[in-house]
Amino acid sequence: MADKQLTEQDIVAGLAEIVEEVAGVAQDEVTKEKSFVDDLDIDSLSMVEIAVQAEDKFGVKIPDDELANLKTVGDAVAYVANNS
């Protein structure tokens, strides 16, 4: 599903869908400046589930050591944009 035309908005929207499905956070809460842990209250295991779904959705690889660096939604958006 990697798509060269993927815009930042597409990635945010795609992540928001995943975050809602995994952690029950409303999609409009998922914005770039939010911290997964501190603002969205997402635990480390949910982060793994989000990463696995993001891998399928965006055609990227997100290893656990990279995942540890993705503190905010914006970090994840940038990672997907740079690696898909």
Place this chain on the structure above:
Amino acid sequence: MTTLRQSTGVAATRILGIGSFQPERVVTNDDLSQLMDTNDQWIRDRVGIIERRFADKDEFLVDMAVTAGERALADAGVEPSDVDTVIVPTCTMPSPIPNAAAQVADRIGIKASGAFDLNAACAGFCYGLGVASDLIKAGSAGRVLVIGAEKLTDVVEPVDRANAIIFADGAGAAVVGPSDEAEIGPVVWGSAGDLVDTIYMRDHRYIYQEGQAVFRWATTKIAPVALEAVAAAGLEPSDIDVLIPHQANLRIVEAIAKRLRAKGARDDMVVADDIKYSGNTSSASIPMALDHMRAAGRVSQADVVLAVGFGAGLSYAGQVFIAP
């Protein structure tokens, strides 16, 4: 060239009976929060456990295995003298010499039994059930008692909040014998030794896990193994009445169930959640869950059960069987 005579077995096997044992001592999440920095909600959210059972100091793995084995024999209506092989899947014998199986067999009254332990960690019961079924089909054994038994509290640092909240003690057993109908499907097994460092005993003393790495592996790689087991048995995912994944973590169990449903398993497939009141008992968790679910009326005789175990090694195994 001399040709040797071969033993001949039977065409098919089934589980004749099951039984389990848990220690009396119930340990709640609140009990654990007295000992370490944790709390009830955190534990429920992360692993889905409400309470678990810990064996006393003088209550040994072998004791638990004996009781579970005796209960399985009683359930099967099989006398100890009718059993010729005992397999004890376990990874927590306090010392590797002697094994558990020979003394368990002797204490149950199974004389001069073929007896061995089998270490495939949390996949142990499914490995053991597969081996038992194949021994009978090959003619190497007549009836086999398989007893997953673990005293994980011996290998968990009591104040290690990552592991002490998860692991617990107990035993679960199945009697396997010949059958007119094929009621145990082929075992599908394998290993991922490249991930050996994600679960091991630190300083040969206390269990350690890379939580995220194990979680990722279990939630992504195990559902395909389960689906292979379904196909190996000649069934479709929609044929499965009951799913019993190793009770590692309720969130892993739910993730596996979700992936199977995405591949056609039914919404009304019963999914084992015995971890809630039993914790993670490694090789004991699948037969214990089956026994508890049957007692609770959630599994009935003739139900099609899909079991899949996974754990240290990393190792995994699964098969379909018909509930006794």
